[in-house]
Amino acid sequence: MSTHSSTESTENTAPTSTPVTTAQAAQDLASRGENRSQRPSSDAFREFIASGWDETVPDASPRPATAVTPARRDALVRRLPGTRIVLPAGPLKVRSNDTDFPYRPDTSFVYYSGLGTDEEPDSVLVVEPDPQRDGGSKAVWFFRPRAGFDTPEFYADSRYGEMWVGRRLTLTEAEQALGIECRHIDELRDALAKNLGDQLTLSVMPGVDAAVEEMVQQVRTENHVQADDSALAEAASEQRLVKDEYEISQMREAVDATIRGFEDVVRRLPEAIGHRRGERVIEGVFARTARADGNGVGYGTIAAAGDHACTLHWVRNDGAVREGDLVLIDAGVEVDSLYTADVTRTLPVGGRFSPAQRRVYEAVLEAADAAFAVARPGVLFRDIHATAMQVIARHLEEWGLLPGTAEESLAPEGQHHRRWMVHGTSHHLGLDVHDCAQARREMYLDAELRPGMVFTIEPGLYFKENDLLVPEELRGIGVRIEDDVLVTADGVENLSAALPRRVEEIEAWMAALRGPSTPTTLAP
Incomplete structure (x- = not known):
């Protein structure tokens, strides 16, 4: 069963012939996938499910690739000077209806972040020149961190909820694992627009995440900057020709x-x-x-x-x-x-x-x-x-x-x-x-x-x-x-x-x- 499918409720009964109300007829297509199941929503349930969990967050070990990712990012910003580089992990891809193909993040995102397996769809790594280090880079990973037990996301969100897809990293764990600053994905747009101008342009890895590409283009238009995204794809490919x-x-x-x-x-x-x-x-x-x-x-x-x-x-x-x-x-x-x-x-x-x-x-x-x-x-x-x-x-x-x-x-x-x-x-x-x-x-x-x-x-x-x-x-x-x-x-x-x-x-x-x-x- 796909992790995006809803579990059938034991309270479901056989369909009966009942009149269709105006509200039912107006239900939009996007929400009709939820018709097959029932999720609990009472105040008593929400209070009960939020209690009784061990909330200890263990320290995270650095990922093995973090020993080499800083040098990779430094080389990239030297190849593309004056550029804020946007590397999306990529979204989930639909296999059929509400089931997805097994997730695999984009290659360039993996190479520069040090993440692997099926980790964090929809996240974005941003790399740019570090003004404190000549020829050096700084990076920030934007993703959706672990939600609290007291949030509906925990039990009701089939895309991100811990009950559905497993535990995600907290911001602190992510920073320990990758050795870079980590922030909530909701902060991405403002971060992309910050300080753009004559000295800093904006480039995104093409063909990975259409929504992120659209966001980047909007930010470019608003700030009157442009960039050749094909140059980023070329640079990332050529950097991998010789393996470390x-x-x-x-x-x-x-x-x-x-x-x-x-x-x-x-x-x-x-x-x-x-x-x-x-x-x-x-x-x-x-x-x-x-x-x-x-x-x-x-x-x-x-x-x-x-x-x-x-x-x-x-x-x-x-x-x-x-x-x-x-x-x-x-x-x-x-x-x-x-x-x-x-x-x-x-x-x-x-x-x-x-x-x-x-x-x-x-x-x-x-x-x-x-x-x-x-x-x-x-x-x-x-x-x-x-x-x-x-x-x-x-x-x-x-x-x-x-x-x-x-x-x-x-x-x-x-x-x-x-x-x-x-x-x-x-x-x-x-x-x-x-x-x-x-x-x-x-x-x-x-x-x-x-x-x-x-x-x-x-x-x-x-x-x-x-x-x-x-x-x-x-x-x-x-x-x-x-x-x-x-x-x-x-x-x-x-x-x-x-x-x-x-x-x-x-x-x-x-x-x-x-x-x-x-x-x-x-x-x-």
Whole structure:
């Protein structure tokens, strides 16, 4: 049941045919959702529910990220001098009627505040230059703090009430946890307008909270100031291109949890084989681990068996999982700090690769290994993809699938090999699965690798079952191998290296996890 639903009262009775009064007919649509339940409202109830509670408020421990968030905010105000920066957490998003999707705050809000999980929708972090520190910042978090037991909000507000959604922080607890000033959200508008003028403008992260954006625009108009909000989105993305030590530690946790999720999937793969929607069994097994060990999945899990593996973003996951097929699993655990892994393995359902499957798999693995071999500080990000494509094109030429040579295909005017791998080889990874998406091209694709960058290496080959240009034995085979990579001072580290990649290692790993009683059928 959604936390925004009202509990049905035991006093409700079956509907009867009664005349509709004028007052009933005039009830507005917005309030009719409350018709399904009854909430107590007597003076006796209000007095009784406000009494008998332990009102002790414990001290709050600083959040781990508070060791690094001040430096992040300082860097942001130096990038956008003279700007009061508004970073909304974002509102709840309606799934259907009065139920919402699980809440996840905006990435930039998380990065600069140090909050995570599903904390405080509708709150706003404001960051601006600190006049007392040259190049420094000051921040204030505006949110709705915990209401008293004697308020109707405590028991009657399904959006914020403690009885409905759990206990929220007090202002004092929030300041202890984040190390910054915290104020009631009702004070936000006045705070945004204070001291605006020639020396201070106002910018808001676009596309996060329409109500906050409207408020910011009203304040700008009233104070005759303007700002380029796209510059804020760009700055926040580019600042995350190089991860700090805290971020790297969170990425390691996310990858480790993801590996445990893959292990759980292999252990329970026989259940998927016996189910008409075996792909969803795989998805569910991974989701259980992600939710138990972290905040959940970092993106929609791809559990694609057989020809479904040739649909790049197959998230419907409603197909059968059959002996003899491959299953491509692209999944990542998002930890409580909201950093996510992004790992793909293509596994033989029966535990052994067929000769045709192995041929495709090893070609993709060779492309991945080649990309790893060139990745190091100073190399252009785009060169990782170019290196993988050289291997892919060469194999496709050897198999007679290209209309000309690999060299001709690799030329900008060719690109025939991309028919079987239309996606890129790498993307940045962090708080978003496709992290730093608003960064400029020269800072991303055309940039040199730098220590602290985290990205994926994920070449693939996809031969759809209706592709008449490939031999019949290859049709319906889709393979992707994806690892998460940290750039070090002199090379790269494969953060997901503990998850087997080579054919013999995968077959032995699957056999060990599934036990001796599980058959390992060789696919035809």
